[in-house]
Amino acid sequence: MSGPNTSYDPVEVAALDPAQLDQAVQDALSAIAAAGTLDELKAVRIAHQGDKSALALANREIGALPPSAKAEAGKRVGQARGQVGAALKTRQAELEAERDERILVEEAVDVTMVPGRRPLGRRHPNELMAQRIADILVGMGWEIAEGPEVEAEWFNFDALNFDIDHPARQMQDTFYVEPADGGLVLRTHTSPVQARSLLERGVPLYIGCIGRAYRTDELDATHMPAFHQIEGLAVDEGITMANLKGTLDRLATELFGDGITTRLRPSFFPFTEPSAEMDLRCFVCRGADPDCRTCSGTGWIEWGGCGMVNRNVLSACGIDPDRYTGFAFGMGVDRALMFRTGVADMREIIEGDVRFNAQFGMEI
Template sequence: MSGPNTSYDPVEVAALDPAHLEQAVTDALAAFDAAQNLDELKAARAAHQGDKSPLALANREIGALPPSAKAEAGKRVGQARGTVGQALKKRQAELEAERDERILVDEAVDVTMTPGRRPLGRRHPNELMAQRIADILVGMGWEIAEGPEVEAEWFNFDALNFDEDHPARQMQDTFYIAPEDSGLVLRTHTSPVQARSLLERGVPLYVGCIGRVYRTDDLDATHMPAFHQIEGIAVDEGITMAHLKGTLDRMASELFGEGITTRLRPSFFPFTEPSAEMDLRCFVCRGEDPDCRACSGTGWIEWGGCGMVNRNVLSACGVDPDRYTGFAFGMGIDRALMFRSGVSDMREIIEGDVRFDAQFGLEV
């Protein structure tokens, strides 16, 4: 049996040839330098440091060498692998630094920029105006009452001193609920709440009612078949027209600015006597501009109707008209919104365009 081959030269193994190892190192360094990102560097690492790379194959050949040749071959392969490993580490650090710098630029956040928020919905300006009027009445010590929109004909007409042949009862003015003898209508004003409040709460009474009413009007720039009203009634001992005027002046100044007052012009309503149309001092020109578009140069804007509660209405609701007197007023909320905000066409209020609501924000 022969002994080990002590004269075996590792150079004779092709994988361990110094020129072969040097070429493997040169190829690896070139591949690392050519890598433009970490993914390409990962592929280059697998090709030049993986299990099937030239240096890995050379390292496996060392085990077959005689002991006298292992040291020299191991040193030569170790130096080659060390050089490749250092080059890989250096290139990886460079590419990671480039990546981090690029992320800082690409994903930079401008903390001074206004963030894009989803637009929020807003309460309708009609509702805001109604709430503002309610707050004014509550601030004066009044209560807010509600009533049904489908109303009994007795409350809508009879209790308010409307004659059976009054024009407002006709089909061209009122929406009647089928069948014809149902005795129900879509309320034409919020005044039925006056009668309901007198019957339910008794006197003294200071009540405001805000709600939707219906009339058979065609829809145009100044009329709607469904609109909103604010109604107020005060019944107590010693109530006079002076109390009515003071209340209206207070509401006008709260809604349209300090110094705005009202005036009363004789009129007629079945449920008040005496009755009056109330005009509002023009809040645009305050009566000083003959060319003012808001008041047409008159200095006054028509606002609504009012008067002292008719004795027949008090009697119908069980109130002694010889002891108690009262006043009532009513005005359109939609019209007040037009006055206050410069809306020229009522149809803009009901079209549902969110851009119309958005311009009012949270305050009217």
């Protein structure tokens, strides 16, 4: 059995040659210094400290050396690897510091800056007002009824006691659907819903009707050819004008605040008898300012029409007028919005300017 190779010279192994080791260290240090990012430094570490690197190969060759040569070769390889490792650690710290500093600059957040958020949409104030009125009526125990906007002429006029020669049935006041003799119109008020509800639901009946109506009015500051209306109808045994007045006062208080009441002035409507125009106590001056621009110093603002349901309307809908009585009232949602918010021109309501909607926000 042969003995150990005591004459083996580590210098003769290329991987352990001092010149080769020095060159490997210099190459590693140059690559480390040239690395500009952490990813580049990672690639340098793999190339010069990985399993296939020159320093790793030299370290593996130490195991084949005779004992007398291992110490000296191990010292040289260890110093070389330590030098490269120290350089990598230093460069790692430098690049991490540069990265952190760059992040602080590139990802800085100005907490005082107004956020560039997309503005939220808002419901139209007309819709908000209609919903508010509906909530008040529902809170009183009433129901909300709906009906078509393209209405049969019988429901729009005949059932509501409009004579065949009544001016409202003329084409200068009403939009007729072609053909003109087809018996269809764009409803001129929401009252046809009252007639439909009496026929479909019977009595007792307490309903509110909210929707769009159409008349051949010229568009100006106070009139629109398409507008929104709210009507109320109560039919039961023992209904009187006192019930009507109390309902209107409650509605006015809920919409415009305490101290707002209504008054009734004699008037005429085909579907009510007796009929009245209802005025609203001025919500600005409460009737105390003779120079008030809102009510022109009168203390009252015209709000809508009302009255006791005409016997002919009850009979047309199959209701016994000797047993049941009822009242009805109606006002414009657009006009109520003007009263409540101070809008001076109705055209602003329908122009579609988002700035008009934005100023109202959401009502709760």
